[in-house]
Amino acid sequence: MPFGLLIKLALRNLRRQMRRSILTAAAMIIGLALLVFSLALAEGSHQDWIKGGSRMASGHITIQAPDFLRTKKIRHHLDVSQTESVRRMLEDTTLTDIIEAASPRLTILGLANSPANALPVLVLGVDHRIEPFFSQLNEKVVEGRYLEEGDRLQAFVGKTLAERLRLDIGSRFVLTAQDASGEMAGQLMRVVGIFSLGLPSADQGMIHIPITTAQSWLGLEESVTSFDILLESTEAEEVAMATLGALEETDGVDVIGWRESLPELNSAVAMDNFGNYIFHGILFAIITLAIVNTVLMSVLQRVREFGVLRALGLRRREAGMMVFFEGMLLTVLSGGIGITLGIGLTWGLFRNGLDFTALMDTDFSAAGTIISPIIVPQFTAGQIIAAVLSIVTIGALSSIYPAYRATKIDVAESMKFET
């Protein structure tokens, strides 16, 4: 029997039991629409985490001297010629289009001393002209102001840190850290502004100071410890990595993506993905079982019919194929509708983001990044492919057993069944 005829038969069988087909299709449609929505939401929030996390830390890509990532020692800095090469490379037009901000920084772990306390801090020597586009710390001022042109001994400190050191605007404190030659160097600073980010690690342990001050304090001339690069979008990472990667060859620097430089963020995304996989797996299993049930029932109800078909010359394999096509047609059609509906609804209703503000009482942070209460769902080609593949898988899985049953029907026995 030709293929086309089998499909035609399968379609007719589905149409004959319209109510049952529609109910099954509804389960499939809702399930897949939900799947698409949930994938888009997860992708959206991951993008948000990555952007937020990179913004607060060393960007999507960071260019450092080899070993700096591991040691965090100031002697592993980019020397003057490396710094110059990186600067030149960053002017490349393919990069300027995809880079949101590229910040030369001098990052060092040190100790902040005041008469009240001594606390470990992460000191960032930064360029005040670039930083508003990168960390945007200037928007988080609670007192005073951000660093400005002409600042030298001015420091911008976290709120909790200022409280613990008992510092006000204008208060003096001393930063101590190992300088480039390994000696302990102290630097007097004065508080010019206090920020509150809602991110405990930053609020209690981060200080921004002018990069020139950091350079003279630590004896580094024009050098920096890293160029941190924030991209317009995470997807541009590959292109940027490929272009910047050339520096590894020519200048012996390390070009490091966020997955490596922010491992905790990477694992947070991976863990969340894993949780989603489990959730989607359960969703799949339920949909699959529902469809198995429907298709199997339709086979068991039609034993006599199959007997007649067999008696008319339909082969076992063809009977099985017909049932398989029924299941596949049902899932593929309803799945297609489900995906379209899911994309349509997500796009139509939530393209400007889902506001979870009501569910979060204050700023919410995880894995070193602030999670925005507004999540904008995002679609990627990968998700759509995954959804389509999942339809085919569900269809195939749920049709195999009923099809197998259909091949096992004995013609003589089947005649005993009433229709």
Next chain:
Amino acid sequence: MKFSWSKAAPLVIAATSIGSPLTAQETAAEIVDRIDQMWRGESSRAAMEMTVVTEHWTRTIEMTAVSLGSTHSLIRILAPRRDAGTATLKVDNDIWNYLPRVDRTIKIPSSMMGSSWMGSHMTNDDLVKESRIIEDYDIDVSFSGVRDGTDVWEFTLTPKEEAAVIWGSIVEEVRKDDLMPTWVRYFDERGDLVRTLTFDDYRTMGGRLIPAHMTMIPIDKPEESTSFRYNELEFGIGVEESFFSLRRLRSER
């Protein structure tokens, strides 16, 4: 709150080694500088007790300390028994702790520099810092005359414009006749007293007059204190820099 060992100790030990009394020509800055310089290059061995009083507990630790200038020192705890053998080695800017019970030597990372040394009111960072009083402070005589029946000078130390020091000012009182410090008061920039260091029990040890007892009180917790008492003290013991090794940190008992 913390106590600066290296700021207090030079006063204690070096002040005693000034032979001649202060002459009229010497300015306040010269006196303080002389005290500061006297401390450097000096080697000493001390047996001392540290008593830490906090809101919840009080403990006394007996220890020996060998030092060379302000750059090298090795401190070993003798009692209480629980901590006996625990030692701290300081060479220039680095500190290592040796814990005999687990037989481990730990280099104090920079993130731990701000935490307390042996539960006292001083931090690891206080051990590392080397005093450079004359470089960092302008020194004036703020009082000269008889106070409580003793002829004293009161010096006020004001940090220089960009000096990397945390204090708003330091005021110290020195007895004129024997150049013994009686107290040091540390103020923050607002002019609030943050901690006081007082000296007493002046006696001759190792051939020099020293205040054998000193007490640090953090003003915000007046019921707490850390105090030191010298039981024995020797000067010029002839140790070399090579004495201060990690091997010595582990082995010497």
